[in-house]
Amino acid sequence: MSQDSLKQRAADLLQHAGIRIDGTAPVDIRVHDERLYARVFAHGSLGLGEAYMDGWWDVDDLPGFMARLLSSHLDEHLKTLDTLIAHLKARFINLQRGEHAFEIGKAHYDLGNDLFHAMLGKRLVYSCGYWANAGNLDDAQEAKLDLVCRKLQLKPGQRVLDIGCGWGEALKYAAEKYGVSGVGVTVSQEQAEFARELCKGLPIEIRLQDYHELDERFDAIMSIGMFEHVGGRNYRGYFEVARRCLPGDGLFLLHCIGSNGAPAQPDPWIEKYIFPNSMIPAASQVTAALEGLFVVEDWHNFGTDYDRTLTAWRANFDAAWPQLSKNYDERFRRMWRFYLACSAAVFRSRRDQLWQLTLSPNGVPGGYRVPR
Numbered sequence: 001m002s003q004d005s006l007k008q009r010a011a012d013l014l015q016h017a018g019i020r021i022d023g024t025a026p027v028d029i030r031v032h033d034e035r036l037y038a039r040v041f042a043h044g045s046l047g048l049g050e051a052y053m054d055g056w057w058d059v060d061d062l063p064g065f066m067a068r069l070l071s072s073h074l075d076e077h078l079k080t081l082d083t084l085i086a087h088l089k090a091r092f093i094n095l096q097r098g099e100h101a102f103e104i105g106k107a108h109y110d111l112g113n114d115l116f117h118a119m120l121g122k123r124l125v126y127s128c129g130y131w132a133n134a135g136n137l138d139d140a141q142e143a144k145l146d147l148v149c150r151k152l153q154l155k156p157g158q159r160v161l162d163i164g165c166g167w168g169e170a171l172k173y174a175a176e177k178y179g180v181s182g183v184g185v186t187v188s189q190e191q192a193e194f195a196r197e198l199c200k201g202l203p204i205e206i207r208l209q210d211y212h213e214l215d216e217r218f219d220a221i222m223s224i225g226m227f228e229h230v231g232g233r234n235y236r237g238y239f240e241v242a243r244r245c246l247p248g249d250g251l252f253l254l255h256c257i258g259s260n261g262a263p264a265q266p267d268p269w270i271e272k273y274i275f276p277n278s279m280i281p282a283a284s285q286v287t288a289a290l291e292g293l294f295v296v297e298d299w300h301n302f303g304t305d306y307d308r309t310l311t312a313w314r315a316n317f318d319a320a321w322p323q324l325s326k327n328y329d330e331r332f333r334r335m336w337r338f339y340l341a342c343s344a345a346v347f348r349s350r351r352d353q354l355w356q357l358t359l360s361p362n363g364v365p366g367g368y369r370v371p372r
Contacts, residue, residue: 006037017072019065026061027068033057045075049269049342053334062337063311066345113194114327116167118320119313124167124194127225127255128306128354132372137312140305144255145173148222150371151298151358152251154178158219161185161245163211164226168195168204174222175202183218185209214241220251227256231279232263235289243293243361252294252359257306257352258283274339280352294359297368303353310344 011021020028033056039047051057059065069075116124122138129140130147148170154160156179162171165184168191174180181203186192187210195206221242230238242252263282270278290296314337317324321333328336346352358368 003034003037006041007034010037010040013074017068017074019068027059027064029065030058031056044268046268046272049273049335049338052338053331055334062341063307063314063344063348066342067348070345070349070351113167113190115324118324119317121312121316123169124198125169125224126166128302129309129312130302131305131308132302137309137316140309140312142173145170146177147371148224148253148255148356149174149178151356152220152222152253154180154220156180159183159217161214161218161221163214163221163223163242164229165191165195165206166225167191168198168206170222170224171195171204172199172202175199175204180219183207185211185214211241212237214245216245217247218245218250219247220253221246222253222255224253224255225257227254228278228280229275230281231277232281232285235281235285239289239293242359246361248361250361251297251364254355254357254359256281256355258286258355260350260353270339270342273335286357290359294361295363296357297360297364298356298358298370300356300358300370300372301353302356303347303350306347306352306354307344310340310347314340314344 007021014021014029018027019025022028022030033051033054036051036056039051039056041047043050113124116126120126121141123141123145125141125145128144129137130144131140132143134140134143152160154174158178158180160171160174160180160182162182162184165171165186166188168184171182171184175182183205184195185207186195187208189208192206192208199206223242227238246252257280259280259282261282263285266279287296317336317340325333347354358370360368
């Protein structure tokens with residue numbers, strides 16, 4: 001197919017999303033290299049993302065552009081070999097066990113605390129904020145941490161486990177505001193070192209440890225933004241670990257991204273550049289993995305709050321770029337902006353959700369009163 005034919009095919013598809021090539025609207029794409037069309041039709045989202053990183057195209061409103069693509073389901077016209085390979089790897093290789101479990105820590109979370117400090121705001125909380133009554137990112141993140149603690153009904157003297165504790169902010173908040181002690185596990189060396197320093201003087205232990213190794217009792221468990229790295233083949237084992245660490249009257253709060261469709265497969269660009277070995281769970285996978293282990297006391301979806309969270313992160317990243325550019329190059333800047341914009345678009349288009357599940361081993365006697 002000639003370059004002109006490919007361009008016309010692209011224009012016809014984009015028209016369905018209300019996007020024009022070299023138009024004047026904020027969501028219209030400006031093409032700098034005509035090889036873009038062949039690259040995208042050959043490699044789908046991987047080609048589109050890499051071409052953006054290489055400066056082959058631009059758009060003023062990148063999240064808006066991507067949201068239109070997703071809302072119009074144009075990505076379904078770009079099923080390529082790269083997509084197939086990513087799907088086959090996810091289906092037949094357990095990418096989240098053994099030595100693979102630590103790959104995400106090295107590839108993403110160990111990038112550098114300077115990057116995450118600049119992007120995430122007052123607290124290093126790398127998950128969706130709760131914007132119900134918040135007007136800015138810092139307030140939204142504090143509201144989310146407090147929501148988690150209230151849902152877990154934390155009380156002074158309790159011992160709490162955080163599976164995938166990140167930089168330790170959730171445990172620090174729970175210890176300071178609710179008087180608990182706790183243990184946090186992470187597979188990121190950078191995060192573990194930072195969390196230990198952050199939580200110094202508090203009754204908190206931070207471990208560089210695979211969660212599968214956990215076998216001790218806690219009064220409550222939380223896991224915020226980590227389940228996306230567990231993998232479908234390991235969901236049952238994940239919940240079995242949580243169940244054996246929780247007494248019959250304990251509560252478990254799971255905060256994760258979820259798919260409202262069939263089990264979601266990895267996006268090739270995200271898999272290669274951002275989150276290796278990650279997988280977004282479907283509701284059907286979660287409920288099957290829970291059977292016989294937990295009662296679902298509450299299933300809370302506030303996915304549109306992730307659009308606002310990611311938009312705030314992108315604004316922080318852009319504002320900090322003059323300083324960050326000393327350690328990261330221009331291709332990284334474009335990669336990171338594409339990642340944040342695409343992620344915002346996924347939630348804006350309602351293709352993915354943000355779930356908080358509150359779980360109990362045997363059902364709360366008399367029922368669970370849901371805090372919001």
